[in-house]
Amino acid sequence: xxxxxxxxxxxLIDEAQRLLDAKEEELEIVQWQSEKxxxxxxxxxxxxxASGILVMLSDKVDEELLEAAGPQLKAIASFSVGTDHxxxxxxxxxxxxxxxxxxxxxxxxxxxxxxxxxxxxxxxxESMAKVTKGEWPQMPWHPLLMTGPQIRGCxxxxxxxxxxxxxxxxxxxxxxxxxxxxxxxxxxxxxxxxQLGLLxxxxxxxxxxxxxxxxxxxxxxxxxxxxxxxxxKHLVSTDxxxxxxxxxxxxxxxxxxxxxxxALVKALDEEQIFGAGLDVIEDEPNITADHPILRxxxxxLVPHIGSATIETREKMATESVKNLLxxxxxxxxxxxVQL
Amino acid sequence: xxxxxxxxxxxLIDEAQRLLDAKEEELEIVQWQSEKxxxxxxxxxxxxxASGILVMLSDKVDEELLEAAGPQLKAIASFSVGTDHxxxxxxxxxxxxxxxxxxxxxxxxxxxxxxxxxxxxxxxxESMAKVTKGEWPQMPWHPLLMTGPQIRGCxxxxxxxxxxxxxxxxxxxxxxxxxxxxxxxxxxxxxxxxQLGLLxxxxxxxxxxxxxxxxxxxxxxxxxxxxxxxxxKHLVSTDxxxxxxxxxxxxxxxxxxxxxxxALVKALDEEQIFGAGLDVIEDEPNITADHPILRxxxxxLVPHIGSATIETREKMATESVKNLLxxxxxxxxxxxVQL
Numbered sequence: 001x002x003x004x005x006x007x008x009x010x011x012l013i014d015e016a017q018r019l020l021d022a023k024e025e026e027l028e029i030v031q032w033q034s035e036k037x038x039x040x041x042x043x044x045x046x047x048x049x050a051s052g053i054l055v056m057l058s059d060k061v062d063e064e065l066l067e068a069a070g071p072q073l074k075a076i077a078s079f080s081v082g083t084d085h086x087x088x089x090x091x092x093x094x095x096x097x098x099x100x101x102x103x104x105x106x107x108x109x110x111x112x113x114x115x116x117x118x119x120x121x122x123x124x125x126e127s128m129a130k131v132t133k134g135e136w137p138q139m140p141w142h143p144l145l146m147t148g149p150q151i152r153g154c155x156x157x158x159x160x161x162x163x164x165x166x167x168x169x170x171x172x173x174x175x176x177x178x179x180x181x182x183x184x185x186x187x188x189x190x191x192x193x194x195q196l197g198l199l200x201x202x203x204x205x206x207x208x209x210x211x212x213x214x215x216x217x218x219x220x221x222x223x224x225x226x227x228x229x230x231x232x233k234h235l236v237s238t239d240x241x242x243x244x245x246x247x248x249x250x251x252x253x254x255x256x257x258x259x260x261x262x263a264l265v266k267a268l269d270e271e272q273i274f275g276a277g278l279d280v281i282e283d284e285p286n287i288t289a290d291h292p293i294l295r296x297x298x299x300x301l302v303p304h305i306g307s308a309t310i311e312t313r314e315k316m317a318t319e320s321v322k323n324l325l326x327x328x329x330x331x332x333x334x335x336x337v338q339l
Numbered sequence: 340x341x342x343x344x345x346x347x348x349x350x351l352i353d354e355a356q357r358l359l360d361a362k363e364e365e366l367e368i369v370q371w372q373s374e375k376x377x378x379x380x381x382x383x384x385x386x387x388x389a390s391g392i393l394v395m396l397s398d399k400v401d402e403e404l405l406e407a408a409g410p411q412l413k414a415i416a417s418f419s420v421g422t423d424h425x426x427x428x429x430x431x432x433x434x435x436x437x438x439x440x441x442x443x444x445x446x447x448x449x450x451x452x453x454x455x456x457x458x459x460x461x462x463x464x465e466s467m468a469k470v471t472k473g474e475w476p477q478m479p480w481h482p483l484l485m486t487g488p489q490i491r492g493c494x495x496x497x498x499x500x501x502x503x504x505x506x507x508x509x510x511x512x513x514x515x516x517x518x519x520x521x522x523x524x525x526x527x528x529x530x531x532x533x534q535l536g537l538l539x540x541x542x543x544x545x546x547x548x549x550x551x552x553x554x555x556x557x558x559x560x561x562x563x564x565x566x567x568x569x570x571x572k573h574l575v576s577t578d579x580x581x582x583x584x585x586x587x588x589x590x591x592x593x594x595x596x597x598x599x600x601x602a603l604v605k606a607l608d609e610e611q612i613f614g615a616g617l618d619v620i621e622d623e624p625n626i627t628a629d630h631p632i633l634r635x636x637x638x639x640l641v642p643h644i645g646s647a648t649i650e651t652r653e654k655m656a657t658e659s660v661k662n663l664l665x666x667x668x669x670x671x672x673x674x675x676v677q678l
Contacts, residue, residue: 010481010482011481011482012482013482013483035479035481036479037479079482107489107490107491107514107515108489111457111460111461111489111490111514112457112461114453114457115454115457115458115461115463118450118451118453118454118457119454119458119463121648122450122451122454122644122647122648123644123647124454124458124463124641125467127641127642127644128464128467128639128640128641130642131626131633131640131641131642132628132633132640133628134626134627134628134629134630136623136624136625136626136642137624137625137626137627139624139642140374140375140376141376141395141396141397141624142349142350142374143349143350143351143352143418143652143655143656144352144649144652145647146642146644146647147644147647147648147649147651147652148647148648148649149648149649149650150446150447150450150648150649150650150651151446151450152446152650153650170513171510171513171514173513174509174510174512174513175446175450175510176446247649284475285475285476285478286475286476287470287473287475287476288473288476289471289472289473290473291473294470294471300467301467301470301471302463302466302467302470303466303469303470303475303478303485305461305462305466305485305486308461308462308484308485308486308487309460309461309486309487309488309489310483310486310487310488310489310586311488311489311491311492312486312489313482313483313486316482317482
């Protein structure tokens, strides 16, 4: 009997690779070997005849790839929480299952969210840059030197209030925040999923906002944590920034295009807001040293490291392999997108 | 009747300045006007005849200053939590009272502690620097790119376990840390002050360490939060780093000289530890661009901004003025050092 072919667009880590290698007798495993991202031409060429493909965020899963693979393709396992690189309709019409790894990175992204909020408020990037440039000896100490707003007493506004947002809120509570508002696709309606029992048990108000305007006007910290959809693209743009408080900060841990970068640069330039902490940005990773956001001392930009902890990446890799194998065997995936 | 003279080595902020100005009829207020630190010669010259002096961390209060002031001097009010710039014995033998502002900055410093822990673990400085240099487009994504250790499951070790340390711990609990150990001047003995009810109520072990060695060996995160004394100077040096875990990080929010900088640079160079987050460093602020710590990608150094929130600095200024006025009036200070 011919082996079932699977295509894997990266070398994996430890347990995940072992899990995959253990199936060598049943599977023909074709795996990209370099540390660089897999080349599109390699992907299209090697997809042919594959029953399962394990892809990274950087690999586009579209009609072209599915056509190249052929009708035997049963499952895509994506090593990611987001799935904007995947054409869901194209999968649906072919009955191809889609696995992803949304749960195991909650902690890592929520941790990074707190880092970015604090860096935006406390001028982490700006003050570190001054030290690195050797400016500390010439910084005259005065009472308001390098000060920023304090998180105690803040109203925190969440754009999107899913698992990661709620885990971030859990971490924020002992910092003494005063109130939480959140906007979902159903403005004004309470969320159903109370992932961590916060809505039931917290001793501060946690309420749905009725509009993006209200969220912009009332928040001292805005956390962008929603999915990227046609409705959320540039949800945060000129109008939103104009309504924000002068001492407010914005953090994006979701997807770059939810914030209009030009509008953000302008808002920072004109001191309409205090600062920004970004794990993601439009057109990433093509951010060159002359990008206007990098000239904003109050903008902190890190290279999409939300899930970048050793523990999480090991779990994501392992879960991707499990999803791939479950897809081939018609079994239950650890996490499957309902197409 | 001659007015009582007070000397103030900075312009203050809002409420604090108003509080001081309200006493103009009773007080002769001599105040340094520039945004630069007060010059020593100005301080010595103008101290003469003063009954109270409000000083900043950068103003040394020593025999020379007290002699220059004269025997009528009753109170020093320091705009700071630390008092290493003050010669306590010199004050004591003259019965001069010393006010300081230790409580109102707890939140601000605890917040910064969390920022520094997360930046050290998640490579905040290193990854931001890569983006700023325009390296993001060339960073090949792979599963372990820019990963660091995750805080969930960590053992956190506190060197010093006072108010700020306990407030930091309170913030750390929802991140899922596993265990806490702390070392005080009485190794192996439980602390008496349970500032926030954490020792009584937390559902993870919080235990005294028996030695610095134990703390170094068992901690995934080491937080330096003790006072600087002859006993704690270079408490963290070569031996300490040698005992630390390879994936552990160290954060200093106390005083620079508690960590031996050369030993830290060596530990980072040789990958004995994963990273460091420093709000303070030996010889600050004289850190020039060629300082060896600045060549360590895994060291984050910010310019002593622990208390640098707008809210805190306003409170510190106000409290300093209250301490000064209380000292003149023989009344109770908000916070007074027992000399």
